[in-house]
Amino acid sequence: MPATPAWPPRSAPRLFVAGPLAEGAAIVLEGNPAHYLAKVMRVSPGDAVILCDDLTGEWASRVASVGKREVELDVAERLRAREAVPDLWLCPALLKKDRFDLVLEKATELGVAEIHPVVTRRCVADKLNPERARALSVEAAEQCARTALPVLTGPVPLAALLRDWPTGRTLFFADEHGGDAAAAAFAARPGPAALLIGPEGGFDEAERAAIRALPLASPISLGPRILRGETAAITAISVWMAAAGDW
Template sequence: MPANPAWPPQSAPRLYVDTALGEGVAVALDGNPAHYLIAVMRVKAGDTILLFDGKSGEWAATARDIRKRDLVLDCVAQTKPPEPVPDFWLCAAPIKKGRIDLIAEKACELGVAKLQPVLTRRAVVDRLNLDRLHAHLVEAAEQCGRNMLPELAPMVKLDALLRDWPDGRHLFFADETGGAPIAEALTAHPGPAAFLVGPEGGFDPEERAAIRAHPAAVPVSLGPRILRAETAAIAATAAWMTLNGDWKGFDPQSD
């Protein structure tokens, strides 16, 4: 690769593609991504485009065969390796459309490794459009510079989540009936973790008892105000990243 600091150009469009990337791979694009590159970004033959597939890092590709509605991108070289992502899962009950979309978008930006939808009894929404959530993750990754997409797991029921919970992963959850202040709980429980957030109506008492009884569970308090489900999810994720994740010790000057 040319050790040219001006390459790839900072202004190069950056795009997620659903194709495994690697040196010499040719990516044929049509539909919306092609329209974006051809009509919006006015890409010409030979221009550099940055691509990521969610797991192989970021790649520079060169445009060719530009027609009205499609083009081909040739992968030239990896510009960034797959990035380390902090080992944090967000387990969230489905909530109303705009608000679960917000959880997906912010989870990706904030650095969540896995988004695990969880069905609970008081959920007012019991189906989830995983394609739509995936699209929100992709858009957020394009925006925030992530190359690794958060894993989007299929929805599981709460009892199955608890039954199959992996050893060695803390399960933080906001319990309005009591819990340590989140700063205290996070400091006392470093390492792989997840935060579990219920639906608009919260967990029912039996569910709460089952979560509290789980050996991995760490009940936490998010302060004196009643947070909406998506606010709790975003705030707890930000708190974890701040104290236990990769916001701790990150120095942009050495990046």
């Protein structure tokens, strides 16, 4: 006898929606998500759609109706609870758009809990479109079957980030003038952590002094080669996850 086919199929479209989701709930989607399901994925009534709400987890649903402007879904059973992610923040200096997009996408994929963009003296950008940034992060989570989204705040000046730094969270910062080898530094200071990554050209002298004045700051080195800003961010997250995260 053939095995019972798995439902929902792995190829089912996956979407984050406003929650909270619950069994038996009817969800009505409009705008971009409705367009995506109806025109891009061409769903029909009865088709499976996987829904997440970044709160209760991941649910199977069935398409109830496909209208001109809206798609209605009936929520069936919960497939997974919202996943836990390690307590890591990323505080990346703003970069040019495509480079910062990459930071948002990869930080989401790698499971960072919170992203706090920072504006420093040498940043060439000082603005971030919050809706666009959020959409990028959601798309990355959908593609990698994540059930948790990172918290994403608006950019703050470095001085404000340091002034309001929470107690008990180590601030590892990539210091081009040298620091402890990253993996050893991460393993030596487990617990709540944040990675502060400068822009192309790094922090200036006054900024480095201000960061180092924070008792929770810990300078790290990301090796002997010059890395671009987005590479430093992705690399530092990877090494932290392996040394102090949940790998």
